[in-house]
Each structure stands twice: as C-alpha cells, then as structure tokens.
Amino acid sequence: MEIPLGTDAIDVSLPHCDVTVAEPAGGATVDVRAAAERALEEPIGPPLEARVDPADEVTIVVTDITRKAPDDVLLDVLLERLADRGVDRDQVTVVIGLGLHRPMTDDEIEAMLGPHADLAVNHDPESVVDVGAVGPDDDVPVEIGRPVAEADAVLSTGVVEPHQYAGFSGGAKTVVVGAGSESIIRYTHGPEMLAREGVRLGRVADNPFRETIDRAGDLAGLDFSINLSYGPSGVLGVRAGESRGVVRELAAVARDALSVPIDRTFDAVVCGVGAPKDANLYQATRGATYVALGDRNPLRESGRLVVPAALPEGAGDGTGERRFYRRLSETADAETLYAAMREGYEPGAQRAFVVARVLRDHDLYVTNSGAPGVVEECLMHAESDVSDALEAGSEVLVVPDALNTLLVDGGGRSQG
CATH class of the missing domain: 3.90.226.30 (LarA, C-terminal domain)
Incomplete structure (x- = not known):
C-alpha cells in the first residue's frame, strides 16, 4: 500500500x-474555481457586495504554507469580484496568516499565490492592534495585525478540515489565530481551554474553543469568508459568506466524507x-x-x-x-x-x-x-x-x- x-x-x-x-468513503469532487464562483453567487448571509464599498481598503487573510489550500484560485476569484464592485487592485492587501509559524519566503509566496504574490505580506505578530476582549471575564485581549485591524473590510480564505481543538479549522480562525498575537493563542491553546468539554476533534457545535474564536472574529471585523473542504480525492465543496455558516456547512460536508467507523x-x-x-x-x-x-x-x-x-x-x-x-x-x-x-x-x-x-x-x-x-x-x-x-x-x-x-x-x- x-x-x-x-x-x-x-x-x-x-x-x-x-x-x-x-x-x-469520500465524495464527489468539484472544480475549485467554478465552485468558488458559485459560492460567491449563492453566499451564506449577505453577499460580498453588501460588505465592501468601492472606496474601501480591503485586507484578505490567507492561510500559510502549512495548509494545503489553492489560495491562488480563491484569491483570484475574490479579486475579480472585488474589481466588479469597483475595488481596485491597489486597494487590496493580502496578509499571510502565520500565527506563530515562521514567515514564508518570497519564493514560497510566489509559488502559493502566483500573480498575486506582489499583494502579500507576512503577518507580523509584533505589530498588532487591540480590538477588544474575550474570555469569561472579558480579560483576554484580542490583538490583530495592523493591516487587518485598520482595513475597511476584512475577508479570509481557508480550509475547513478536522482540527484538534476547533473541531474544524477555517472561518474566523484564519484571521484570529493566523493574524493575531500571542494573547489569544495563549488563552485558546492553554491547558484550561484544551481540557474543557466539547473542545475536541471534529466538533463545532458547543465547542468553547470554536465559540471563542468566532467571537474574536467579530471583534476583528471579519466581514466575509470563502473556504473549502477536502476529501480523499480532492476538494468536496466551497462555501462563501458569513464565517460561522461557512464552517458549519463545510464541516457537515467533510464529516460525511471523512468518517470511518471503528x-x-x-x-x-x-x-x-x-x-x-x-x-x-x-x-x-x-x-x-x-x-x-x-x-x-x-x-x-x-x-x-x-x-x-x-x-x-x-x-x-x-x-x-x-x-x-x-x-x-x-x-x-x-x-x-x-x-x-x-x-x-x-x-x-x-x-x-x-x-x-x-x-x-x-x-x-x-x-x-x-x-x-x-x-x-x-x-x-x-x-x-x-x-x-x-x-x-x-x-x-x-x-x-x-x-x-x-x-x-x-x-x-x-x-x-
């Protein structure tokens, strides 16, 4: 084998x-570009055009090299849609959501984003803005990278795949962890959170980790997400729109395709x-x-x-x-x-x-x-x-x- x-x-x-x-068992695969275009036509919640004005400075947070995602395709589709809305290319910044991973090299960025590599910057966890707080006592600061915090509109790409703590990744996690500071990572990834009931692989509903990340995403100003899910033979689906709904729908798609009874x-x-x-x-x-x-x-x-x-x-x-x-x-x-x-x-x-x-x-x-x-x-x-x-x-x-x-x-x- x-x-x-x-x-x-x-x-x-x-x-x-x-x-x-x-x-x-897997499932039927989709063409990523066609599925992404369809997802933008049929979003979960308000369409992209309702979230972005022509004069807006737009930041798009994408996954880094540790995720297997066709970010070049998703980004291409988003940029085309933004152009139709009247948003020029020079109004867009692409932030690579590193979290605490190493910065990507210029060659890696070029390979990942192709013709859009010139728009990209690595997230700098030392240059952040405090946008609010989460936690039981609202004592955990949510600090987001400056290009994200200062944008008029914030979009994200991502992969909704099984995740040890969030149940499934994607949605607000790309922004909050990928473009955040140590404070939110310290809280969400600490022993107290990881020991809580519901923080487990494959679970989205009633998962305190996921709920915290989603709330932090609201504070970070995440307006719109476009995510996909994988199966054994390729991409199973693409969804776009309100981040919680995107994760919920793609998690269901992935769960049906990826479960094996033991x-x-x-x-x-x-x-x-x-x-x-x-x-x-x-x-x-x-x-x-x-x-x-x-x-x-x-x-x-x-x-x-x-x-x-x-x-x-x-x-x-x-x-x-x-x-x-x-x-x-x-x-x-x-x-x-x-x-x-x-x-x-x-x-x-x-x-x-x-x-x-x-x-x-x-x-x-x-x-x-x-x-x-x-x-x-x-x-x-x-x-x-x-x-x-x-x-x-x-x-x-x-x-x-x-x-x-x-x-x-x-x-x-x-x-x-």
Whole structure:
C-alpha cells in the first residue's frame, strides 16, 4: 500500500502483520474555481457586495504554507469580484496568516499565490492592534495585525478540515489565530481551554474553543469568508459568506466524507501525513494526536503510533515550533512534562502538551525522516522504515490520510 511522504509516497509492505486500512468513503469532487464562483453567487448571509464599498481598503487573510489550500484560485476569484464592485487592485492587501509559524519566503509566496504574490505580506505578530476582549471575564485581549485591524473590510480564505481543538479549522480562525498575537493563542491553546468539554476533534457545535474564536472574529471585523473542504480525492465543496455558516456547512460536508467507523482495537496505527504537514515534527505529530485523541481511539493499551514523515525542517523554525522542541527535548519523560504543562505554558507549546498527553499512553515512532536525531530528542522513537517500527504478528490499522480521516465509534458519526 502507499503512504504519503513529503510530496511523494512510499510503498509499505507488512506481510507479517494483520492489516486493516481505514479509508473514508469520500465524495464527489468539484472544480475549485467554478465552485468558488458559485459560492460567491449563492453566499451564506449577505453577499460580498453588501460588505465592501468601492472606496474601501480591503485586507484578505490567507492561510500559510502549512495548509494545503489553492489560495491562488480563491484569491483570484475574490479579486475579480472585488474589481466588479469597483475595488481596485491597489486597494487590496493580502496578509499571510502565520500565527506563530515562521514567515514564508518570497519564493514560497510566489509559488502559493502566483500573480498575486506582489499583494502579500507576512503577518507580523509584533505589530498588532487591540480590538477588544474575550474570555469569561472579558480579560483576554484580542490583538490583530495592523493591516487587518485598520482595513475597511476584512475577508479570509481557508480550509475547513478536522482540527484538534476547533473541531474544524477555517472561518474566523484564519484571521484570529493566523493574524493575531500571542494573547489569544495563549488563552485558546492553554491547558484550561484544551481540557474543557466539547473542545475536541471534529466538533463545532458547543465547542468553547470554536465559540471563542468566532467571537474574536467579530471583534476583528471579519466581514466575509470563502473556504473549502477536502476529501480523499480532492476538494468536496466551497462555501462563501458569513464565517460561522461557512464552517458549519463545510464541516457537515467533510464529516460525511471523512468518517470511518471503528469497532475494534489494534496494536498499532500507521498515520499517514504527507506534505505540507510533514515538513517538521511540530506539524507531523498531528497525525498521531488526531488518531489517539479523536472521537474513537483505536489503540489497545500501550499500543503504538507510527508516523512516516520527511521532516526537512527538523522540529520546525517558527516560534511555536521552537517552543515545542524545547519542551519535549528538555524533559525526561512524558508524564513529567504533562504534569508540568498543566500549570501553564507559552503560546505555541500547546503541541508539546498534546503530544505529551498521548505519549503517556502510547509510544510514537517517526519513520523515514531526515531528522532522526530530533525525533529521539523529543521523547519519540526514530526508525528508518514503517516495517521497522512494528512487531511481527501485530494487528495494525493503517490510516493513509490521518489528518483527513475521522475515526468514529462503531457505525456512528462524530458529533457536529
């Protein structure tokens, strides 16, 4: 069978194991441009023309290189629509929503946005404007990048895909986290929030994380979103309009396409990731945590997780990635790290907290990487190949696309 690795795939043969493959049913794919144009014609809520005036300075927040999104196509369609509204190209700024990831290079921006690369700037988390506050006591400042906060109209692109905390990504998250400061990331990604009921993979309704992000999006002035969702064979749908409705509709589309019922347990799970998420260890570990902390953990007690990942960037170069590496590499064991991080941690380090939570119960093997030393330093095991990470006779579940597969209990579905 083939498992993604970087932009390619590896052939995995496990003749000495009992193998089950978890592949979502998927769904009919769409042409992105045609679907985006249709979404703008049939928006959720008021149309784009009602949100933008011809004289407006417009900021469009797009996803960064860690997301697999045809932002060039979505941006092209948005710019054409804005031009029809009378908004000139020189009135538009495109902000790349980095969060605490590293800035994108000029070459990467050019490859991602094509002819619109000249409009783009990397988000600067040090140059932000306070636009309000969230939290139970309204004591968490919402600080948004200056090009967003000072715009007359704010638009966003994004991908509505399974997300460990938000249930599904997309919508206001692209703006609030991607173009925000450490304050909102510290609150939404802190141990108190992540421990709350409803903060879970695949859940949008009654999810405190999602609700906080949406409220912060209102304060940030997000006017209009155009998002898409993926299935195993490509883009399943595009929606545009009011961000909450966009996420809600695309999450339902994705959930139907990506759910796989699981009615037994396994000795090991092989979690496929591939590019762009396997560029560094910070992102690649999502494959393991999405499986172990999802709706249905398919592992037996002490079962192991196996993630093939290229890791050309090692642990990762951004602020969050460096904090993730430091936390894991400077701690003796997962139990100690988890207990210490329950008391709090710096923004970006939440991935270390979630990984430590998984490592308390399961060993994690990262295979086929170019950075085995980094893997070993981070409380994980490095092997040269998937087969080397599995014991003969193991019952193994292979999830070729772990980031876009929702393992659910029995014949049921994850909650909406």
